[in-house]
């Protein structure tokens with residue numbers, strides 16, 4: 466019988482992120498389905514008590530904490546040492562953790578040190594006939610595989626957004642503190658500072674309810690024979706500010722900058738959705754001035770409700786790829802939408 470540990474890292478204020486609560490939900494379900502004697506929660510960080518208390522009522526029977534001031538920042542050497550110590554203390558054979566950049570960097574090395582194996586980008590875990598299996602997408606999200614492993618310990622990193630987050634009342638957890646030695650050799654790498662765009666310029670928002678995709682049509686000649694890139698930028702940015710939507714792009718639009726065409730300044734290849742771009746997860750998506758070709762729409766695999774605005778009634782979205790297609794001028798529609806969001810008429 467497997468013993469389950471959900472392994473988390475606390476944020477700088479000691480709390481947990483949404484992906485951490487999702488991993489707790491995945492661990493609670495797997496523990497129940499394997500009829501394990503209960504699962505354990507392990508948290509590393511500079512301060513761990515707020516995180517432990519937040520999941521005190523999750524059904525876990527044991528709690529482990531590795532605390533050290535050096536764990537305030539993400540760093541492979543110290544994170545791996547702390548994670549290894551918690552895994553060994555728990556004796557768990559199945560270790561479920563959120564697929565954060567911090568764990569994606571540290572836990573493959575931990576799996577090696579423990580003599581176990583790891584699977585990253587897991588989108589679901591289940592049990593059939595008493596055997597634990599995980600789901601994972603291959604070949605740019607085109608094929609889904611279900612795999613099991615005999616090797617233990619088995620570390621499973623759950624992709625953010627793949628499982629609903631555990632939601633329960635906070636309580637009071639009493640943790641077993643795991644000693645972790647973090648000497649100078651483990652702290653040679655230091656975070657000197659974080660350079661990030663201001664929040665309002667940060668256009669990729671994985672937690673947003675809505676994905677707004679802009680296509681190359683925004684930079685093409687319009688009915689009056691002219692391009693209106695400045696107007697397009699203003700309309701899109703106003704909409705993002707008011708809706709807090711996440712911004713996606715077609716490949717054609719982000720490629721234009723390399724060809725010296727008129728471009729939207731805030732768009733980069735990081736925004737690209739599709740076969741050679743990202744596959745974001747949002748409940749709703751709205752595409753405007755994007756044709757909806759297959760290599761683009763394949764990136765919408767996890768968008769539940771899809772709408773598109775296009776002048777062309779024969780565009781790709783019209784062929785079963787969108788739930789609703791507005792055959793209309795996106796400039797006019799988005800102006801009206803922005804007016805409505807601003808409280809106008």
Ligand SMILES: Cc1cc2nc3c(=O)[nH]c(=O)nc-3n(C[C@H](O)[C@H](O)[C@H](O)COP(=O)(O)OP(=O)(O)OC[C@H]3O[C@@H](n4cnc5c(N)ncnc54)[C@H](O)[C@@H]3O)c2cc1C
Nearest residue numbers: 680681682715716717739740741742754756760761776795
């Ligand atoms: C191997 C390979 C991989 C690829 N990977 C990707 C990928 O990952 N992601 C991706 O996006 N593409 C990818 N592509 C490219 C993809 O096939 C399309 O070429 C691309 O998605 C087209 O982008 P677009 O719809 O923005 O531009 P266009 O095809 O130029 O379409 C612009 C659209 O805007 C509409 N339009 C113009 N003005 C307005 C207006 N005022 N109001 C409303 N609509 C308007 C037009 O009717 C038109 O449909 C890939 C292609 C290949 C071969």
